[in-house]
Amino acid sequence: MTYDPGADVIEVIRTPSRNAAAGAYRVFGETLRGLKTTFMRVVEGVSTIQYPEEKTPVYPRFRGRHKLHKFEDSGLEKCVGCSLCAAACPADCIRVVAAENTPEHRISAGERYAAVYEINLSRCIFCGYCEVACPFDAITMGHDYEMSDYTRSDLIFTKEMLLAEPLERTPLRTEGE
């Protein structure tokens, strides 16, 4: 008694049909179909983005280079030098040295301020934990991702560089884009 695989076994044809008409179709018909396919790519146009000249817009949640913030009304720095960001940083790339605010020399809104605030961007992994850890929203992730430089020491960003209004080099994706 032969084995019956049943109706749900699909027979797979592994070779093309051998008759002459099928052969002629494979030679000419399929070639023409291929020519049409490649021609449609020409009609469709180019999908390259010419990077340095045109850039892909980033999403609002994109995590690029960090920014430090000031209060808009008083001009005081939001950072109070608590070092929570440095503690949260898995790559250990943030260095904060805090100092006391004095009444005649106020820099931040709190008791203390960050005398030194450095981020080593050659070590940063752009995880955004610093942004999450900050109790005052003093540090946020910006949209800039073009940070290449010639030396490693140039990639250590100081407080002044992080506080400065960054060059808007990256287009932001608009709603629904």
Add this chain to the structure above:
Amino acid sequence: MTILADVNYFEPWWIQIVKSILIFAVIFAVLPIIIIYERKLLGRFQGRYGPNRVGPFGLMQPLAEIVKFATKEAFRPTTSVAYIFRIAPIIAILTAVTGLALVPFGNVQHIFGTRVGLYGIDVSIGPLFVFAFAGISFYGIMLGGWASGSKYSFLGAMRGAAQLISYEVSQGLALVGVVITAQTLSLTGIVNAQRSTWYIIPQLAGFLIFMVASFAETNRPPFDLVEADAELVGGYFTEYGGTAFVAYLFAEYTNMIVVSGIITTVFLGGWLMPFGIHPPGWVDPIVVLAKMFIFLTFFIWIRATLPRLRYDQLMSFGWKILLPLATLNLLVTAIIVG
């Protein structure tokens, strides 16, 4: 005594020289344009721009590359045979350029009070001359690959030899159909015989066979097994660099131009225009160049479309399909005409 073929030679010697220099200069000015055109069009077929950084729209790219190649060190592998290694690219480019002399760019014109044929030479054995030099050009590939003393070059050269021999037969037989219909072997004669209808209509099968065989003869995709970069690195010119490589590259593109010219002449009525339009004589070369340009575009389109054949597929296609078809086409033509 007529052992040599008749050359329809009626111009003064200086016109012959001017003509040959002019054809050579025009084609070698066109070569870089074809190279950049191919690369840009190939890019479009693949949804990208192609080279667009050097000069306006990247048009200076071939110039930059030629400068790069020309300044490279000319070296050869220790296993290579020096003098053959140097001669082979020269053979390749010489035979390719010789083919240009045969392509008729226009009818006989009256310029400077003399009769000038707008072609290099008009020999009474036109297609045979082309095939003879195609046969020699295969020495360029063969010797180059063999003298390199490397396995990849050797394999590429061997494949090239087998491929060129197999497809030359079908190409020749496809052309014989036209020769029988036109009753002449002179290429200008074949064009003049097409005044009523271009041979693409009565000789459609011959045209298709000739075109497919031409792809193989010029080592263009899908028959580029000779260089097959995926498996043979670079095929017969793996070991070549610098100017010798450029010689091979130019030989390949010149072969493309010559083949386009022959197809235009033999099947598309050369300088003749359709619908009974008879433009003045100076338009003839432009018409021929335009028709050749269409074929070059088609060459590139095919390159963007079809994948490379396997070696056994190439051989069985050449000998089992193309050759019988070409023979059948020849027999049918002979019966109808005769």
